[in-house]
Amino acid sequence: MNAAIDAFKALGHRHRLMIFRTLLQAVPDGLTAGGLSERMGIAPSGMSFHLAHLQAAGLVSAYQNGRNVHYVVQPPQVRGLLGFLAEDCCGGRPELCGPGFDNTSDLKEEGPMTERPYNVLFLCTGNSARSIIAEAVMAREGQGRFRSFSAGSNPAGTVHPYALDLLRNLNHDVATFRSKNWDEFAVEGAPEMDFVFTVCDNAANEVCPVWPGQPISAHWGVPDPAAVTGTEAVKRQAFADTYRMMLNRISIFANLPLESLDRLVLQKRLDDVGKARAAT
Structure with a gap:
């Protein structure tokens, strides 16, 4: 209220x-x-x-x-307002008010979600910049609906200092970020992934890891900012561009009506997000 x-x-x-x-x-x-x-x-x-x-x-x-x-x-807040207004309409069946009016208001002051959050893993080669940035953005944009992770097929072992600087400047908590092998998420007891996104750059002939199992996956290739040459300002701008691209994609993903989309439709939507942003 x-x-x-x-x-x-x-x-x-x-x-x-x-x-x-x-x-x-x-x-x-x-x-x-x-x-x-x-x-x-x-x-x-x-x-x-x-x-x-x-x-x-x-x-x-x-x-x-x-x-x-x-x-x-913030689209969830818009949906929340609509849901709040429609909560008691149509004899207690707000779905009858039309698309977008449901009883899942993001503004309703209820207890924590009973369903577990979706687990999202971002993969690239070195897990030092792009996937780390994506993990940070997802943690913020997910608003409790998602838990974010990142890993690399050939981890660099350290997170790029420009990535850490950028995230700190944008008020992300960087204390837990580290460069790690994706094997950590393939062992017994590891979080079960619902979504896996590869963010390596096929256009630069990078070899993207392939995640086994049944999570929904998509390729959201992004040029490696750590590979950019030039002045310090140019290099840092490349990291800022990476953040912007990740924010755009993840914002779209985080606001999809996941519960109402079947797997094939959702897969296409996620593929389209990667293709559209790659073309841009």
Whole structure:
């Protein structure tokens, strides 16, 4: 109840409602505060004020893209508001209100989930940059629905310092990250994986590991930022680009209606995410 009240309060201002609608049209990449100001004719100081209100209500989040901060809508919160409004409609059967109106509101103040979270493993060759970044993003974007892991087929043994610097600057907890072999997840007693994503780059002739068993898997190839040459600024920008690509893909994945998609449809959706972002 309180979360819904906070969200509606934030949207109860003409400019904030317009900003929110504009950001909905910009999913999944979002927009910068400057871009929003130009589109809507709102002064930068006013835009910062309104974005802060939307962030405080959990409707909007921000991520670093190079030197720019992009603001993005949180789709689970949107679904949560719809679910909250529809909870008691149609004689206690909110599914009758149409698609998107269900009784699974993310804003309902209930106890912890009874079902275990989905386990997601990100694989690459060295487990020093791309898969580590993906693990960090998934841990944040998963919002309790997912547990994230990463590993490598030929681990470097250390996490790249630029990856750690980037994640620290974006307020990720890096204390538990380490470069490790995927064998750790193939032994008895290891977490059972529901999803496995390979993030190595076939275009650069990397050999991607193949995970055995029955998890749903997809290839989300990303160029290796550790292989980029040039100035320190150029190298660090490559890591920021990797983070942006992972955030875009994982945000889409984390907001898919997994429970309502059959395996074949879900597989295609995940494959399309990797192909679309690779083409971009």
